[in-house]
Amino acid sequence: MExxxxxxxxxxxxxxxxxxxxxxxxxxxxxxxxxRITLLHVIDSNSYMYITxxxxxxxxxxxxxxxKDYQHKQDVLSxxxxxxxxxxxxxxxxxxxxxxxxxxxxxxxEIDLIVLGTHGVSxxxxxxxxxxxxxxxxxxxxxxxxxxxDAKFDKFSRVLFPVRPVHGALEKYDFAxxxxxxxxxxxxxxxxxxxxxxxxxxxLKEEMGALSEKLEADEVDSSVFFxxxxxxxxxxxxxxxxxxxxxxxxxxxxxxxxxDFLSGLxxxxxxxxxxxxxxx
Numbered sequence: 353m354e355x356x357x358x359x360x361x362x363x364x365x366x367x368x369x370x371x372x373x374x375x376x377x378x379x380x381x382x383x384x385x386x387x388r389i390t391l392l393h394v395i396d397s398n399s400y401m402y403i404t405x406x407x408x409x410x411x412x413x414x415x416x417x418x419x420k421d422y423q424h425k426q427d428v429l430s431x432x433x434x435x436x437x438x439x440x441x442x443x444x445x446x447x448x449x450x451x452x453x454x455x456x457x458x459x460x461x462e463i464d465l466i467v468l469g470t471h472g473v474s475x476x477x478x479x480x481x482x483x484x485x486x487x488x489x490x491x492x493x494x495x496x497x498x499x500x501x502d503a504k505f506d507k508f509s510r511v512l513f514p515v516r517p518v519h520g521a522l523e524k525y526d527f528a529x530x531x532x533x534x535x536x537x538x539x540x541x542x543x544x545x546x547x548x549x550x551x552x553x554x555x556l557k558e559e560m561g562a563l564s565e566k567l568e569a570d571e572v573d574s575s576v577f578f579x580x581x582x583x584x585x586x587x588x589x590x591x592x593x594x595x596x597x598x599x600x601x602x603x604x605x606x607x608x609x610x611x612d613f614l615s616g617l618x619x620x621x622x623x624x625x626x627x628x629x630x631x632x
Contacts, residue, residue, distance in 0.1 A: 357385050357386065357387070357530065358381065358385040358387050358464045358465050358530050358531070359385070359387050359388070359464055360387060360388055360390065360461060360462060360463045360464045360465075361378050361381060361382055361387050361388070361389045361390070361463065361464065361465050361466075361467055362389075362390050362392055362454070362457065362458050362461065362463040362465070362466045362467070363375050363378045363389060363390070363391055363392065363466075363467050364392050364393070364394065364450075364454055364466075364468060364469075365391050365392065365393050365426070365429070366393065367393075367425060367429075368469070369501075370469040370501045371469040372469075373469060373499060373501060373503075373504070374467050374468060374469035374499040375389075375391070375433070375467075376504065376505075377467060377497075377499045377504075377505045378467040379433060379437055379439060380505060380506050380507065381465070381467070381531070382437075382439050383437060383438075383439065384507075384534045384535070385530070385534060387439075387464070388439065388440035388441065388442070389433065389439055389440070389441045389442075390441075390442050390443070390444060390457070390461055390463065391426050391429060391430060391441065391442070391443040391444070392443075392444050392445075392446070392453070392454065392457055393422050393425075393426055393443075393444070393445045393446075394445075394446055394447070394448060394450045394453040394454065395415070395418060395419065395422065395445065395446070395447045395448075396448075396449070396450060397447050397448050397449065415447065419445050419447065422445045423443070423445045426443035426444075426445060427443060429443070430442065430443045444457060451487040451488045451491070452487075454466065454488055454492075455487075455488060455491045455492050455493075458492060458493065458494055459493050463494050464494055464495075465494060465495050465496075465497055466488070466492060466494060466495070466496045466497065467497045467499060468488070468496060468497070468498050468499065469498075469499055469501060495527060503598075505598065505599075507535045507537075508531060508532075508535045508537050508598050508599035509535065509537055509538060509598060510537065510538050510540070510595060510596060510597050510598055510599070511528070511531070511532055511535075511537045511538070511539050511540065511597065511598075511599045511600075511601060512540045512542060512588070512591060512592050512595060512597040512599070512600050512601065513525065513528060513539060513540065513541050513542070513601045514541075514542045514543075514544055514584075514588050514601075514602065515541060515542065515543050515544065515556070515559055515560060515563060516544050516556070516584070517544075517545060517549070517552035517553070517555040517556035517559065518555070518559075519555065519559065521559040521560075521562070521563050522559070522562055522563060522566060524601075525563060525566060528601045529570060529572070531599070532572060533570065533572070536573075537572075537573075537599070538573045538574070538575075539567065539572050539573065539574040539575075540574070540575050540577075540591070540595055540597070541560070541563060541564075541567070541574060541575070541576045541577070542577060542578070542579060542587075542588065542591055543556055543559075543560045543576070543577070543578040543579070544556070544578075544579050544584050544587070544588070545578070545579070545580045546580075546581070546582065546584055547580065547581055547582045560576065560578075564576060579591075588600070588602075
């Protein structure tokens with residue numbers, strides 16, 4: 353039997369309204385998927401480590417109490433989510449480099465989906481606005497869903513799924529369909545062929561044909577269209593605006609300009625980066 357479930361969701365929390373907003377989206381997903389949520393707070397090790405006069409590395413003596421304080425806050429939040437929504441929730445507090453810790457915990461806990469707010473406060477701000485966001489997406493072994501700060505998502509009604517002439521579109525769709533079918537989403541599939549790469553046309557045609565057959569078998573409400581030109585990233589974002597998309601699914605690879613999407617994405621929609629199917 354096919355597995356349409358997302359079983360485990362990781363939500364980094366810094367207790368800002370932005371990260372709590374992302375948690376609300378994760379809760380909505382977890383309720384539909386019958387998934388469990390892990391809350392993660394990362395204490396930036398750079399803020400509590402220093403070099404002594406003799407050149408050795410030392411840790412601020414208050415760190416233990418800070419860890420206990422955050423663990424208590426996490427536990428209170430976990431209890432609240434558990435009682436209000438009937439979801440299995442656990443919490444973790446770690447110390448280290450923020451993006452590294454998120455990727456590490458996701459791998460160790462066999463997380464199916466990471467849900468990130470797109471802004472934050474304190475040390476985690478750099479994760480959501482700067483290079484650390486790129487690092488999480490690039491290094492994570494599981495999909496990453498970003499949630500804009502002002503947006504509320506009880507469900508994803510209109511989903512855009514761009515397809516490039518690279519083998520593996522069906523594999524990525526197999527994860528995206530877990531969200532699409534549970535949400536009864538309307539799916540828009542955009543076939544992309546960059547100018548000057550006409551030799552890839554047959555690969556794109558093959559991928560789109562196989563995907564169309566899969567969509568028909570799944571009885572997904574879908575529309576398929578194509579783009580040929582120079583600016584793939586801009587075309588995707590343009591279509592996302594025109595179609596009033598609330599979830600954009602990007603099959604991220606190392607050669608993909610992920611930063612273009614992080615900087616150009618509207619505050620009215622979420623973005624999910626699919627690089628691998630799961631952390632397992």
